[in-house]
Amino acid sequence: MTGARLAATRMNLIRARHELGRVRHGTALTRRKREALVAELFREARPAVDVRARIAEAAALATEALSAALAAHGTSGLRAMAWSIPAPVVELRPAQVWGLAVSDVVSRTAVARTFDARGLAPGAVGPAAMAAASRFEALADLLIDAAPREQRVRRLSDAVRETTRRLVTLERRVTPRLERQVAMVRQALDEREREEHIRLRYVQRAKAREARTA
Numbered sequence: 001m002t003g004a005r006l007a008a009t010r011m012n013l014i015r016a017r018h019e020l021g022r023v024r025h026g027t028a029l030t031r032r033k034r035e036a037l038v039a040e041l042f043r044e045a046r047p048a049v050d051v052r053a054r055i056a057e058a059a060a061l062a063t064e065a066l067s068a069a070l071a072a073h074g075t076s077g078l079r080a081m082a083w084s085i086p087a088p089v090v091e092l093r094p095a096q097v098w099g100l101a102v103s104d105v106v107s108r109t110a111v112a113r114t115f116d117a118r119g120l121a122p123g124a125v126g127p128a129a130m131a132a133a134s135r136f137e138a139l140a141d142l143l144i145d146a147a148p149r150e151q152r153v154r155r156l157s158d159a160v161r162e163t164t165r166r167l168v169t170l171e172r173r174v175t176p177r178l179e180r181q182v183a184m185v186r187q188a189l190d191e192r193e194r195e196e197h198i199r200l201r202y203v204q205r206a207k208a209r210e211a212r213t214a
Contacts, residue, residue, distance in 0.1 A: 006181050008188030016185060020178040027170040034163040037098055041156040048153050051146045058142050062135035069132040078132075081125050090144060100155045105148050111140040 006012045069078055090108040094101065112134065 006185050008185050008192065010189065013182065013185045013189065016178060016182045020175070020182055023170060023174050023178060027167065027175060030163060030167045030170060033098075034160065034167055037156055037160045037163060040098060041153065041160055044149060044152050044156060048146070048149050051142070051149065055139070055142050055146060058135070058139040062132070062139045065128070065132040065135040069126075069128040072126060072128040078129060081129060088140075088144065097152055097156065098159065100152075100159055102152050102155055103148055105144070108144060111144070112137040 006016060073081070088109045088111050091106040092103045093106045095104050096102065
């Protein structure tokens with residue numbers, strides 16, 4: 001009914017008005033949903049910006065420490081003293097934010113380790129390599145902690161974008177088209193009623209003239 005020209009009937013007018021009412025109601029709900037998503041996005045984004053700044057600082061420190069370790073031991077020397085890092089165990093719990101599937105970190109094992117856990121004596125390895133390892137382990141811990149919030153920000157951003165697209169479609173395409181259809185059907189019915197009224201008056205006058213001449 002929304003894609004073709006409607007026949008000028010009262011039933012089609014009622015249907016078009018009903019559909020227009022449903023679209024306007026859906027538009028209002030979509031607008032409120034978008035406002036709620038934007039508010040939640042800003043709430044999640046502010047801490048995420050701070051965490052990103054901390055990650056950038058930690059990455060810069062880790063890179064600086066790695067440069068110092070490379071200068072002290074060289075690439076081959078660092079590879080020779082490199083020790084394996086066990087994969088961290090992360091327990092996730094599914095959650096939802098405004099109907100969006102996200103995950104929360106329930107528990108995890110720390111990536112940062114003590115000197116004993118690495119299995120190498122600091123004196124044998126050197127302070128530069130130990131500092132580089134500590135910096136990168138701290139960076140890994142920050143990234144794991146920041147992952148759930150980054151996921152929320154990304155999912156909320158995508159939801160805001162999609163909701164905005166739907167809202168624009170409803171406001172600029174669907175609603176104006178339905179309003180034009182209602183207006184055209186209403187105008188056609190009004191014109192038809194005026195024509196019927198004029199025709200009825202003409203018939204009444206003709207009957208009156210016939211009655212007078214009879």
